[in-house]
Amino acid sequence: xxxxxxxxNQISTQTQMPKSLWADAISRIKRDKLALTCGAxxxxxxxxxxxxxxxxxxxxxxxTNPQGFSPPSPDHWFGTDMFGRDVFMRxxxxxxIALSIGLVTSLIAIPIGVCLGAIAGYFGGKVDDLxxxxxxxxxxxxxxxxxxxxxxxxxxxxLSVYVAIGFTTWVGLCRLIRAEFxxxxxxxxxLAANALGASHTRRMFVHILPNVFHIILIxxxxxxxIGIKTEVILSYLGLGVEPGQxxxxxxxxxxxxxxxxxxxxxxxxATGAMFFIVLSFNIFADALRDALDPKLRNK
Amino acid sequence: xxxxxxxxxxxxxxILFGVTxxxxxxxxxVGGNPVYxxxxxxxxxxxxxxxxxxxxxDRPLHEQYLFFxxxxxxxxxxxxxxxxxxxxxxxxxxxxxxxxxxxxxFTISVLLSILIALGAAFFRGTIIDRGLVVFxxxxxxxxxxxxxxxxxxxxxFRLGVFPITGYDPSLAGRxxxxxxxxxxxxxxxxxxxxxxxxxxxxxxxxxxxxxxxRAKGLSEKVVMLKHVLKNAMIPIITxxxxxxxxxxxxxxxxxxxFGIPGLGGMTVQALYNSDFPVIKxxxxxxxMLYVFFxxxxxxxxxxxxxxxxxx
Numbered sequence: 352x353x354x355x356x357x358x359x360n361q362i363s364t365q366t367q368m369p370k371s372l373w374a375d376a377i378s379r380i381k382r383d384k385l386a387l388t389c390g391a392x393x394x395x396x397x398x399x400x401x402x403x404x405x406x407x408x409x410x411x412x413x414x415t416n417p418q419g420f421s422p423p424s425p426d427h428w429f430g431t432d433m434f435g436r437d438v439f440m441r442x443x444x445x446x447x448i449a450l451s452i453g454l455v456t457s458l459i460a461i462p463i464g465v466c467l468g469a470i471a472g473y474f475g476g477k478v479d480d481l482x483x484x485x486x487x488x489x490x491x492x493x494x495x496x497x498x499x500x501x502x503x504x505x506x507x508x509x510l511s512v513y514v515a516i517g518f519t520t521w522v523g524l525c526r527l528i529r530a531e532f533x534x535x536x537x538x539x540x541x542l543a544a545n546a547l548g549a550s551h552t553r554r555m556f557v558h559i560l561p562n563v564f565h566i567i568l569i570x571x572x573x574x575x576x577i578g579i580k581t582e583v584i585l586s587y588l589g590l591g592v593e594p595g596q597x598x599x600x601x602x603x604x605x606x607x608x609x610x611x612x613x614x615x616x617x618x619x620x621a622t623g624a625m626f627f628i629v630l631s632f633n634i635f636a637d638a639l640r641d642a643l644d645p646k647l648r649n650k
Numbered sequence: 651x652x653x654x655x656x657x658x659x660x661x662x663x664x665i666l667f668g669v670t671x672x673x674x675x676x677x678x679x680v681g682g683n684p685v686y687x688x689x690x691x692x693x694x695x696x697x698x699x700x701x702x703x704x705x706x707x708d709r710p711l712h713e714q715y716l717f718f719x720x721x722x723x724x725x726x727x728x729x730x731x732x733x734x735x736x737x738x739x740x741x742x743x744x745x746x747x748x749x750x751x752x753x754x755x756f757t758i759s760v761l762l763s764i765l766i767a768l769g770a771a772f773f774r775g776t777i778i779d780r781g782l783v784v785f786x787x788x789x790x791x792x793x794x795x796x797x798x799x800x801x802x803x804x805x806x807f808r809l810g811v812f813p814i815t816g817y818d819p820s821l822a823g824r825x826x827x828x829x830x831x832x833x834x835x836x837x838x839x840x841x842x843x844x845x846x847x848x849x850x851x852x853x854x855x856x857x858x859x860x861x862x863x864r865a866k867g868l869s870e871k872v873v874m875l876k877h878v879l880k881n882a883m884i885p886i887i888t889x890x891x892x893x894x895x896x897x898x899x900x901x902x903x904x905x906x907x908f909g910i911p912g913l914g915g916m917t918v919q920a921l922y923n924s925d926f927p928v929i930k931x932x933x934x935x936x937x938m939l940y941v942f943f944x945x946x947x948x949x950x951x952x953x954x955x956x957x958x959x960x961x
Contacts, residue, residue, distance in 0.1 A: 488668030491937040491944075493895070495902060496917075500676050500933060503921060583793040584903065588921060603795050610803045622796045629791035634784075 372565070376642035386638030389631035396628050400447040409440035412597050420614050430616035432605065441597035442620045448598040449628065452512060452582055453575030459517025460574065461567060464524030469555050471525075472532025482529075490522045498581060502590040509592045516581055524570045531563040565643035572636040576629050583625075599625050655949050662941055669937040670722050674715050677926050705731070718930070727931035732923040737931050740916060745898060747817065748905070748912030751828050752897040755835035760890055763840055767847035771855060772874055782844070789841035794834075798907050801834050815909040831904045846889065851882045884954060891947040895939035 370378070380386050402408045416435025423430045429438035471482035489497070497519045505511030535541060536559070544558045579599070585591040586600025594601060599621040606618035702708045706717060721727050727737040766782070773779045806814040812830040854860065855878055863873045898913060905915035913932065920928035 484664055484668060488665050488672060491665055491669055491940050492672065492933055493936040493940060496929075496933050496936055499902075499917075499921065500673075500929060503929070504676060580793055583795050587795050587903065588906075588918065590921075600793075600795075603793060603799070607795075607799050610799060611807055618796065618799065622792060625793060626788070626791045630788055633787045633791060637787075 372643065376565075376639075379642040380638055383638050383642075386635055389635040389638070392627055392631040393635060396446050396631075397450060399443055400450045403444050403447045409437075409443040412437065412440035412444045413595070420609075420612070423616055429620040430614075432602075432617050433609070436597075438602075438617050438620050441602060441617075442599070442624045444597040445599040445602060445621060445624060446628075448509065448592060448596065449579045449582065449625070450575070451509075452516065452578035455513045456517040456520065456578050457571055457574050459513065460521040461524065461571065463518075464521035464570075465528050465560075465567060467521075468525040468528030469532050469560070472529035473536050473551070473555050473559070475533070479529075482525075486522045486525050489519070494519065495584070498585070499588065499590065502585055507590060507593060509596070512582060512585055512591060515585070515590075516578055520574070520577060524567070527566050527570070528563060531566060532559060535559045535562060565639075569636055569640050569643065572632055572639060575632045576636075579625060579629055651952065654952055658945060658948055658952075662945060665941050666722075666938060669934060669941075670715075670719055673930055673933050674718050677930055678711065678714060678718075721931075722934050725935075727934075728927055730920070730925055730928050732920070732925045737928060740928070741913065741931070741935070744911060744913040744916050746912075747819075747824070747910050748898060748914060750824055751831055751904065751910060751912060752835070752901065754828075755832040756839075756893070756897055758832070759836040759839045759843060762836065763843035764847055764886065766840075766844050767851055768874060768879060770844065770848045771851040771878065772870070774852060774855070783848075786841040786845050789837070790845075794838050794903055797834050797838055798903060801830060801837075802907070805830055815907070817908075817910050819911075827908065827910065831901070831908050831910065834904060835901060847882070847886055850885045850889075851878055853885075854878045854882045857881075884951070888947045888951060891943050891950070895936065895943045898936070898939060 380390075399408070414436060416431060419431060419433045419435045421427060421431045421435070427437050427439065429442060432438055432441070467482050467486065471479045492500075498515045501519060502511045502515035505514055532555070536554075541554055541558055544554050549558065582591055582598060583600040583603055586598060586604045591600045591604075592598045602617050602621035606614070606621070609615075609617060699708070706714060709717075725738070729736055730740060733740075770779050770782050802814065805811045813827055815827075817827050818824050859881075860873060860877055863877045864870075868876075902914040902918055904910070905912045906918040909915070917929065917932045919925075920932070
């Protein structure tokens with residue numbers, strides 16, 4: 352007995368403890384300079400959005416000025432728009448709207464996708480058939496038409512943008528979660544939980560869910576890209592947030608007439624702001640996927 | 651195999667039924683009364699009743715649904731609310747312009763991205779490959795609307811190479827109007843296509859048969875072209891087949907922006923005019939094509955790869 356413990360101790364000191372998935376992922380991301388930079392940019396934008404929504408920075412974004420379309424100057428870093436409003440402040444406030452779309456649509460789409468996917472994959476049979484039928488049906492309607500139809504019947508405004516994007520973009524996640532649950536439900540740790548008397552809900556959400564959580568995290572970071580890009584298109588179609596609101600989509604849409612008059616700064620500011628955050632999310636999500644999904648490594 | 655194909659075909663029916671159900675619920679239940687949208691705020695009581703009767707909105711909901719279902723089955727969607735044209739005529743008028751824009755643009759962008767992806771896979775891991783990936787991601791981080799606004803400004807307004815907007819329905823005259831939208835389509839799709847095809851090819855590169863091919867002394871060029879590309883073509887073609895249904899709508903944004911009278915521009919116009927029958931027809935036909943091409947790709951895949959069976 353004592354001999355056995357001694358050898359065990361010896362072994363554990365000699366061989367390194369294997370890292371957990373998350374510890375391994377974090378150390379991988381830490382080594383990836385590009386991903387770290389992108390993470391920092393995302394945090395910076397989030398901070399801007401937070402401060403702007405608290406009214407601590409760029410509070411005068413709606414302040415009009417009789418002299419419109421003034422080019423960038425020390426007073427107005429990114430110039431002013433048609434109504435003399437400061438483009439820099441509007442861009443900063445645009446961050447708030449852009450990130451809120453990613454966040455709120457995630458709060459709608461992720462629970463739907465995870466719950467339906469978990470139920471379908473875990474129980475199988477008739478329930479699975481029904482859920483697969485449902486998401487295949489939703490998926491069959493072209494994305495843009497679905498989003499347009501929903502935001503159209505909801506009317507204009509930020510709320511309808513949230514609802515339209517949130518309720519239409521859960522299918523991909525649902526599919527992935529279903530497939531994972533089908534794999535996991537017959538694994539030993541779930542059978543063991545069953546033997547110990549864990550209920551279905553407990554097995555699904557306490558035992559299996561943490562093991563597929565990385566999929567949700569990757570999906571979460573990709574959703575911001577979809578949200579930001581869709582908002583621009585909805586704004587162009589007149590289905591986005593209210594015209595007075597300083598969203599990047601509204602700013603880009605306004606710019607379609609301005610460019611011919613030589614007013615480039617509003618388009619440049621909104622495009623630039625969007626470019627860095629979407630690129631950062633793209634690269635960061637990629638790094639996250641590489642770090643968390645061992646099958647995709649070295650690609 | 652035959653039972654698989656038969657089951658897969660039968661599965662189309664519940665899906666299309668579901669699509670009609672969702673479309674109907676969306677427009678007839680959630681959407682509020684379209685009569686108000688059509689008449690505006692100043693319609694009198696008599697006008698509202700007359701219009702409701704005319705549009706069949708005074709009938710019970712299940713009758714309205716059955717009517718819509720009949721329209722979908724016969725593909726006869728009635729008349730547009732705004733122009734009073736037959737929707738079938740509108741569809742057949744618009745499809746030519748849409749396909750003239752999308753088919754050449756799609757073909758060029760697919761071929762170009764397969765070629766570039768092959769190059770990236772060849773130089774995998776080097777600075778060229780890394781740079782290309784970042785470049786693609788950067789291109790994908792700019793809104794399509796920005797590309798449209800900027801290209802139109804640059805090439806039509808400033809340089810005057812292409813007309814700003816407009817369309818010539820004659821077969822020879824339309825191309826001058828279509829080249830710029832095509833270029834924008836290609837620029838916008840290249841980024842994501844290259845990345846996707848590159849991933850598919852890299853999936854193949856680490857397979858055993860590639861190692862065998864190298865081990866027997868084949869050059870990297872032969873390995874890439876004869877072995878990797880050939881096997882990667884299966885998922886690539888599946889992907890292409892799944893994108894075909896989207897070609898018929900053309901591009902909502904491009905057509906609306908450049909005034910091309912295709913189905914995409916028609917949908918945007920219907921949107922502005924609250925033209926529910928047109929939007930419903932477009933939604934249903936779009937879904938139908940999607941379901942059909944999905945079926946084609948599944949069946950083709952099952953023929954190529956017998957391991958796949960409907961679960």
